[in-house]
Amino acid sequence: MATSAASVERRNFSIGTVLSRAFGTLGSNPVATFGTAFLFGALPQLLFSYFVRADLANAGAGNTLAVIVVSLGSYALSLILSMLVQGGLVRATVAHADGQRASIADCIGTGLSVAVPLIGLAILTTIGLMIGFALLLVPGIILFIMWSVSVPVLVTERIGIFAAFGRSRALTKGARWKIFGLFVLMTILVWILYAVIFALVAAGGIAAFAVEASSGTLSPTSLVVSTLAGTLVMAFWSVTQASLYVSLSDWKDGPQGASLEDIFA
Numbered sequence: 188m189a190t191s192a193a194s195v196e197r198r199n200f201s202i203g204t205v206l207s208r209a210f211g212t213l214g215s216n217p218v219a220t221f222g223t224a225f226l227f228g229a230l231p232q233l234l235f236s237y238f239v240r241a242d243l244a245n246a247g248a249g250n251t252l253a254v255i256v257v258s259l260g261s262y263a264l265s266l267i268l269s270m271l272v273q274g275g276l277v278r279a280t281v282a283h284a285d286g287q288r289a290s291i292a293d294c295i296g297t298g299l300s301v302a303v304p305l306i307g308l309a310i311l312t313t314i315g316l317m318i319g320f321a322l323l324l325v326p327g328i329i330l331f332i333m334w335s336v337s338v339p340v341l342v343t344e345r346i347g348i349f350a351a352f353g354r355s356r357a358l359t360k361g362a363r364w365k366i367f368g369l370f371v372l373m374t375i376l377v378w379i380l381y382a383v384i385f386a387l388v389a390a391g392g393i394a395a396f397a398v399e400a401s402s403g404t405l406s407p408t409s410l411v412v413s414t415l416a417g418t419l420v421m422a423f424w425s426v427t428q429a430s431l432y433v434s435l436s437d438w439k440d441g442p443q444g445a446s447l448e449d450i451f452a
Contacts, residue, residue: 200362200438202369209427212283223275223294224422228268229414270305273425274298277342280429308348332363339432358435
């Protein structure tokens with residue numbers, strides 16, 4: 188036990204390494220990473236926004252029940268899709284860390300193969316975080332950090348949902364302040380990305396946005412911009428969380444010798 192603790196101390200967990208691996212994965216395999224985020228995440232949300240929100244606008248602003256149902260449905264869809272994107276992009280990130288390259292078919296296949304447990308994990312995570320944030324802000328943040336790599340754990344180690352929560356808690360122990368800092372930095376980067384994209388669009392289409400806001404409908408430009416931003420953010424966030432898992436696993440357990448065939452068999 189003492190030898191194991193000493194070896195962990197000699198190894199280093201670095202935010203820079205996490206981000207470097209994440210950007211390396213995105214840059215070296217853009218088709219698989221951004222393609223998975225688009226097909227699994229941004230495209231379904233685009234179709235949902237285009238058809239469902241248009242029908243809701245036609246139904247009239249006074250239909251409160253319809254608004255509630257659509258809002259809940261939108262949240263549930265976003266949650267499920269984001270989990271599937273994370274599951275698929277774990278494959279791409281682990282492959283990059285192993286010096287290999289995953290195809291978009293590999294990523295989609297991985298996400299679909301664990302779709303049911305990922306949805307269950309998403310539901311339990313949401314319930315836990317809602318309770319944590321309802322009590323006070325701090326418990327919710329602590330739970331979020333403790334469970335931050337539960338998705339990559341479930342995908343790569345193929346263990347049960349509750350075991351994935353426990354494994355994530357064990358991996359993040361001793362590095363939670365750094366992980367908190369990482370997520371703050373990620374949030375800032377996402378804000379900057381959204382600000383740049385929408386500022387560029389708004390600079391040339393303020394009138395169009397005004398008409399859109401008054402009519403309650405989404406213009407083609409807004410749909411394209413939202414889809415682009417959603418694809419970029421989903422890919423970045425999911426790959427970074429998978430990279431965080433790889434770094435924590437290497438830090439706690441040492442570099443893994445298992446091949447991709449063994450992991451994703």
